Amino acid sequence: MTRQDLPDDEQLTKDGLAVSEPSGRILLIACGALAREILDVKARNGWNHMDLTCLPAILHVHPEKITEAVEEAVKKHRNAYDRIFVVYADCGTGGLLQKACERLGVEMVEGPHCYSFFEGNQAFEAxxxxxxxxxxxxxxxxxxxxxxxxxxxxxxxxxxxxxxxxxxxxxxxxxxxxxxxxxxxxxxxxxxxxxxxxxxxxTGYGDLETTLADWAQRSASSEQ
Structure with a gap:
């Protein structure tokens, strides 16, 4: 039996026995420009059930490429995680990223861009x-x-x-x-x-931290 023959929620031990993987795993698909901040928030809160993968920060120079890159990342990783969240705001995609996330059934950070959610979307708008x-x-x-x-x-x-x-x-x-x-x-x-x-x-981490906290709490609650 190979790893591919096992159900998605199982893995092989060194002795070749199948054991259940921990449930409730979260993947954050994020802009590379946010990596330091996310890792800091994650470490300070002890969110060990939360993994991070980053897309190149240079995509912000080409926002028309962000939506496709996020879609590919979600499809690549979705079978390995219970939930996937997208740590991008609209970021110049003209609403296309939001539509893609809705189609894929994943959530993203609210706001037009990171300048807004770092300051707090309401404060920025005001x-x-x-x-x-x-x-x-x-x-x-x-x-x-x-x-x-x-x-x-x-x-x-x-x-x-x-x-x-x-x-x-x-x-x-x-x-x-x-x-x-x-x-x-x-x-x-x-x-x-x-x-x-x-x-x-x-600004600190603004709505980025509160959004990650909400995702972490809801994911933990769903496993209880």
Whole structure:
């Protein structure tokens, strides 16, 4: 008998005997830009029944590819887990990711993008019109500013294009997930390079943490 001959809820021990796998396993399919934050929240709460697999963060440069990548990941892993959750917001997919998740029977994080759910979707929506001219950084983007902002826009080669790209912005808002002076310094330097005012907001993990907590609690309750 091979592993493929066994039911989905069984595995082989070293002695070749079939035993039941632990039930209630959760898989989070997430954007790679959220990996550090998810792993931190997971560790602090002791959610050992929750696994994480990440899609490349660079997909945010090509949001039209996100939905297909998530669909493929769900189909690949769904037989190995009791529940799968998608740790993306809409993220520029124009509602297509939401429709795909509904079709696949999986839940995703609410909100238009991570800047909203880190701040808290309600708080983000309540901000005034001045936010329309804000450029946002998270901890991830503060670390990876060159790779995900500066170089993709060609500003490493053509710095004279800076004002063309950022001329309609008035400030850079750094949404800090962690209280890290080094990252704050990096974010401030990013604002200076872009010619923008700098504002730091300590958001923590916002709706990301509360959403993960809800998923973990509901999954645990369903197994009791």
């Amino acid at each position: 901000r005034d019109e001045s936010e329309a001219t804000a450029f946002y950084l998270t901890d991830f983007l503060a670390r990876q500013f060159d790779a995900f902002v500066w170089k993709p826009l060609g500003l490493d080669r053509h710095p004279q294009l800076r004002d063309m790209y950022f001329g309609n912005y008035t400030k850079l808002v750094y949404q800090a997930q962690t209280d890290d002076p080094a990252l704050t310094k990096k974010a401030r330097e990013c604002a200076e390079r872009m010619g923008l005012e700098f504002e730091r907001r300590f």
